[in-house]
Amino acid sequence: MQIKRISILNEFECTGAQCPASCCRGWKVPIERDMYLKYLTEKGLFGTLLRCSIEKKEDLVAFRSTFHGCPFWGIDHLCGIQKKHGTDYMPAVCIQFPRQLYNLDFFCEETLYLACPEAARLFLVSAAGEKAFDFTVCEGSAGYEVNTTNDDRAFLDYLLYAREELAALVRDGMRFDSMAILDYGRDAQNACLGGKPLPSPRTYQSPDCYVIGIERMNKLFFNGFYHPSLRTLSPFLYRLCQKYIRRFGMFGRRNPACADQKLHDLTENLKQKVPHLDNLLNRYYEYYLFTSFLDIFEDYSFSKHLVFGVAKTAMLRLFLALYAEHKKQIGIHEIAKIIAVYERRAPQIEDALKML
Template structure:
């Protein structure tokens, strides 16, 4: 089997207690079935302790986190995992062993990337993006230590997605930018998929595979950036993304750094976006313009962020065929990340004049990425505003 690893993975090493945004706090720690069975059968006081900290609900089994600290009960005062120190990785939940690695097994090949919700992964991302080094995969032959996680066996469609992802990344690297033409491509590809299944299962199953030569899907290269316009989420759209998906009051305890940035957004836009959208748009534009003073390579960084999103998430379309949802989600996440960077820069104004450091950007990205997937909840409310 071919195992493909994203370029920043080779340099990743957990920083442990030195991490400024530790993964042992800020979210629930899900427990896989194998770990759960081990915990409920463990003998002695250690077994009793494990079971005391278990919370089993229908949709999730997790460790019981402290109410206000949102920290794993096994996270020690030295900011290291006491389970790992005292009992080894065999007693850790699988997610703790794997994170921040995202491991995807498609049956014929695997892809391994890094979640940017990890500060060290985010730091490596910023370093590579600022150096202008492409985010590519290196391929090796081997056996995956994790199971297949797809239910689709349409290899023609998978091949099409791989080619399309490469074409999209080439376009972005060549300077096309985040434009609405990319969303037009996504819409057309999705409609072609729907038409295929309407024909294949509504009339007669032809045996022709989606994305094959007999039933081709559109190429991103056919969609020129000149045919679209720069993708920009106005203040009203950002308001919807923020309050209908991203923000939650519990961030005050689970992610204090992110909560402070959220409070800055609320002070700047909560009332204005509702009462005077046009003025809110002007304020948002001015805020983003300020960012270039502290992040001169801001546009290139946002493009790199979206390229990395495609490398990590584009093949999710193999499961649900939702081109528009996934491509719009990445663009929306990039827009909101840009706004949080801008808010951080505004707070910095008058205090420091030098550009944002790699560590500063990495911290913003890491804390943001823990909530970024929640933006998807609000997409259905804004998707009609775009192609």
């Protein structure tokens, strides 16, 4: 099996107790069946603790969320299960995080979730240094399950080619929200449905952008992203959300034109604090292509995945702007933390995409 590993994964090292947003903050930690059965038979006080910390809801077995996240995350900022029994005794998702392992049967791709602050920092260093997100290739056995039911190799090869083209266009300066990208997605999807030849992204150009103004942002925010439970799940993100609600919630509904202007001013203010913001956002979208574009192999939804990346990038810009509003400057570690906490919640906006 050919295993392709993205450049920043080779440089990754967990920062452990120094981490500003440990792995288990901001979401539920699911426990796979084999490990759950092991936990049920663990003896002694630790076994009792394990069993008291597990909750079962419908098909999901997970650790209960406490005010500070996973119940086994200690005051020393380390994992209690790992300290007592080692890494192999942790749920699979904890062992794997922040690696995203994608087995396409013909080959595997391994990337990093930017939901980890150290992964986000490595991403930012590469983005600022104009370094490409190359894949190194090695031979090995995957050791993880196949993630697809599709066996159309020709289509997968086309997706690899289209992804390279799109990434190169964005790296060469095409804006992440250019209509050229979405026009390409629409035509590629129609070509798939009609059994016609698939287009090349390079043949698309447009002076227009897909603008996510306040009305679209409110749809994304209130119909997918925001939930009051963020208050305990992710207090840092919750504070930024509250800031957004105060600034744009009701106001955005009553006077969208004025709210759009305010949003524009907030973004302009961010540009003063984050040099090369446009480049950063483009690189963020480019990285999104490397981690998510091949999902089209499973559902053939070009438009959905390309719009999701645009919405995700625009919303990151919003959170950076809210954070930076009254700061003189924001540094790489602060941006990395914002990206990490945001990434943990961002998948929820997929539900709201159909409202755009």
